[in-house]
Amino acid sequence: MLIHVLSDAKCRKVMSYPFKYHDYFDLDDTLPEEVQMARDAVRSWVDSVVSPVIETHAMEATFDPTWFSELGALGCFGPALPAEDGGQGLSETAYGVLMRELERGDTAIRSMASVQGSLVMYPIASFGSTEQKEKYLPRLGRGDWIGCFGLTEPGHGSDPGSMETRLQKVAGGYKLSGSKMWITNAPVADVAVIWAKKEDGKVQGVLLDLKKEGVKVETISGKWSLRASVTGTIYMDEVLISVDDLLPKATGLGYAFKCLNKARYGIAWGAIGAAMDCYHTALSYAIERHQFNKPIASFQLTQKKLAEMITTISQAQLMAFRLGKLADQGAVTSAQISMAKRAHVEMALKVAREARQILGAMGITNDYPVMRHMVNLETVITYEGTHDIHLLITGHDVTGLPAY
Numbered sequence: 001m002l003i004h005v006l007s008d009a010k011c012r013k014v015m016s017y018p019f020k021y022h023d024y025f026d027l028d029d030t031l032p033e034e035v036q037m038a039r040d041a042v043r044s045w046v047d048s049v050v051s052p053v054i055e056t057h058a059m060e061a062t063f064d065p066t067w068f069s070e071l072g073a074l075g076c077f078g079p080a081l082p083a084e085d086g087g088q089g090l091s092e093t094a095y096g097v098l099m100r101e102l103e104r105g106d107t108a109i110r111s112m113a114s115v116q117g118s119l120v121m122y123p124i125a126s127f128g129s130t131e132q133k134e135k136y137l138p139r140l141g142r143g144d145w146i147g148c149f150g151l152t153e154p155g156h157g158s159d160p161g162s163m164e165t166r167l168q169k170v171a172g173g174y175k176l177s178g179s180k181m182w183i184t185n186a187p188v189a190d191v192a193v194i195w196a197k198k199e200d201g202k203v204q205g206v207l208l209d210l211k212k213e214g215v216k217v218e219t220i221s222g223k224w225s226l227r228a229s230v231t232g233t234i235y236m237d238e239v240l241i242s243v244d245d246l247l248p249k250a251t252g253l254g255y256a257f258k259c260l261n262k263a264r265y266g267i268a269w270g271a272i273g274a275a276m277d278c279y280h281t282a283l284s285y286a287i288e289r290h291q292f293n294k295p296i297a298s299f300q301l302t303q304k305k306l307a308e309m310i311t312t313i314s315q316a317q318l319m320a321f322r323l324g325k326l327a328d329q330g331a332v333t334s335a336q337i338s339m340a341k342r343a344h345v346e347m348a349l350k351v352a353r354e355a356r357q358i359l360g361a362m363g364i365t366n367d368y369p370v371m372r373h374m375v376n377l378e379t380v381i382t383y384e385g386t387h388d389i390h391l392l393i394t395g396h397d398v399t400g401l402p403a404y
């Protein structure tokens with residue numbers, strides 16, 4: 001069975017170094033009390049529920065399905081959406097902080113929340129009908145139903161505008177045909193937001209019940225990265241779609257990009273969480289581990305690594321807080337989000353690689369979280385727009401000249 005709850009959970013080593021939540025510029029102190037409380041609840045859930053079992057889940061490519069309802073109860077699905085849309089009515093900054101805390105645990109957990117909140121609930125809340133909102137949002141917000149987002153196809157990743165999935169008009173609605181690949185949570189999802197082209201070539205967002213006749217979902221196996229997250233391919237063979245299943249305001253590829261912007265914003269914060277966990281592990285290890293009768297933390301070369309790690313983490317935290325402020329003012333641009341996503345994932349990968357070196361041979365084991373974060377980040381650097389595509393977005397923004 002793909003998913004199972006672990007009974008003999010293997011605890012990863014408890015780190016003795018006290019400053020677990022490294023915030024060099026005390027940025028979290030600027031958060032309102034309600035956001036600090038939400039952060040503490042998620043932090044404590046990650047520490048007590050996720051961290052003790054995540055290494056085993058990652059090794060066995062499983063996850064605990066009860067995490068969906070627990071994430072729902074913690075308000076992690078669309079925290080910045082209004083309460084009537086299944087969210088918490090918190091700020092965009094609060095949403096980012098919660099994604100950071102989840103990814104300290106594992107990228108798979110943050111991905112669950114990103115997909116459900118930003119790629120499924122957000123488009124229904126923003127582009128859906130009243131009936132669609134009433135039917136889906138409360139259930140998705142609680143984690144009773146699981147959603148997924150189908151944009152990527154086997155032949156079209158960075159260039160979704162060339163998608164081949166088609167919506168063909170027939171009596172009483174449409175027929176949906178095509179395939180979507182690399183879809184997070186597809187094998188366990190109830191509903192998918194699918195992006196397809198109509199006969200006039202315009203892209204349309206569709207709500208697809210994954211139990212419908214003509215739909216087949218296959219799990220993608222063999223991933224070395226994001227192993228505690230389930231990924232699938234959705235095949236659609238002339239699936240009958242009623243007009244009521246179309247997202248009425250999602251009438252163009254730009255609407256899919258609006259969803260991606262929301263998720264990329266969360267990733268820009270989440271990657272910092274992975275880096276914080278790697279830094280904490282490396283710092284604790286370096287203080288405890290002795291070579292040449294001294295802690296390895298006393299060597300200048302180790303201190304250089306640690307000092308540079310906390311410097312780049314702090315730079316990312318500062319950029320994330322500014323990004324949050326702009327998002328809260330409704331003034332953030334998609335190019336600013338692209339820059340932050342790209343810079344922070346690169347930063348986190350560098351931190352993870354340096355942390356792994358500090359741990360020596362132990363760094364490659366699952367006694368420590370570093371290698372798991374490192375391989376997870378290899379997905380994060382590719383999904384939601386690859387590293388190079390985000391660079392081209394910045395290039396386009398500063399020159400006015402598209403180079404895609």
Ligand SMILES: Cc1cc2nc3c(=O)[nH]c(=O)nc-3n(C[C@H](O)[C@H](O)[C@H](O)COP(=O)(O)OP(=O)(O)OC[C@H]3O[C@@H](n4cnc5c(N)ncnc54)[C@H](O)[C@@H]3O)c2cc1C
Pocket residue numbers: 115148149150151152156157158159181182183184185225226231379382383384385386387388389392403404
């Ligand atoms: C674990 C995982 C989960 C995912 N979850 C989802 C999901 O839930 N929903 C979904 O829709 N998708 C999902 N994806 C897909 C992801 O968004 C795509 O993998 C990503 O957009 C890149 O597409 P691709 O893999 O086809 O790479 P390609 O587009 O084939 O790119 C390959 C390489 O070519 C480069 N390249 C492409 N075009 C250009 C250009 N014009 N100039 C320079 N370089 C270029 C890229 O930067 C990259 O390095 C997921 C992927 C993974 C790995």
